[in-house]
Amino acid sequence: MKDRVDAILDRSQAVYLESLLPPRDALLVRMEEFAADEHQPIADPEVAQMMRVLLRAKRPRHIIEVGTNIGYSVIVMGREGGAGCVLETIELNRGILTTAKGFVAEAELACDVRFHEGAALDVLPKLAGPFDFVFIDCVKTEYGDYLDALLPKLESGAMIVCDNLLWKGQVARGIHDPATDALRGFNERITTDPRLLTIILPLGDGLGISIVQ
Numbered sequence: 715m716k717d718r719v720d721a722i723l724d725r726s727q728a729v730y731l732e733s734l735l736p737p738r739d740a741l742l743v744r745m746e747e748f749a750a751d752e753h754q755p756i757a758d759p760e761v762a763q764m765m766r767v768l769l770r771a772k773r774p775r776h777i778i779e780v781g782t783n784i785g786y787s788v789i790v791m792g793r794e795g796g797a798g799c800v801l802e803t804i805e806l807n808r809g810i811l812t813t814a815k816g817f818v819a820e821a822e823l824a825c826d827v828r829f830h831e832g833a834a835l836d837v838l839p840k841l842a843g844p845f846d847f848v849f850i851d852c853v854k855t856e857y858g859d860y861l862d863a864l865l866p867k868l869e870s871g872a873m874i875v876c877d878n879l880l881w882k883g884q885v886a887r888g889i890h891d892p893a894t895d896a897l898r899g900f901n902e903r904i905t906t907d908p909r910l911l912t913i914i915l916p917l918g919d920g921l922g923i924s925i926v927q
Contacts, residue, residue, distance in 0.1 A: 722880045722916050735759050745786050745817055754810070756786040757851060757877055758918035765849070765875060768923065769794035772873055774847035779803040780834045780860050781852030785814030791849065792823035799825040802841060804834045804852075835859055843867030851877040854893040857900045865909070865926070872926040874910070876900075880920025 719728045749756045782805035792801050805811040830837045846869050850860055884894045904912045904924055912924040
């Protein structure tokens, strides 16, 4: 979740594009308000809308999310996955995971949601796969490690969506700190890896979309 509307775009463009987003339902609005009040990072509404488009086109059978937080993206993805889809999601913080389970229960999703508690790098090796849709929004310094753990479990044609790749504009500005440097390296990796077809978009806080070739 970006700090302000114009974190990575010219403000007038950002405000205009935000005005075109469809209204969210009452549950998602309440979750957005909860996230803002409790300072919990969730996907921006424009990222959620992009995922709806991608999921409706892809129609995945097995989704893996790295970073559940309060379950906002679980609900967005789960609504598109529908019956017959399995959605697995990983969260380290037990209290946050309990909150997510409550919100997800309210959504009454048709898909099979499986919550995993623990550090993502401990949980991922235990998951069988194969997965055909991935959403990564977790510890920024570990994005490359998540990719290493996931690639052997991904089908050809699987889609990988990664949030926060422009990191409040800091990646492009050349700022150096562990998270920013890690994301800059990750961006270079996913845009040059011959196994992936990748685009990074100035959407939300920077959204990467890759297809496994």
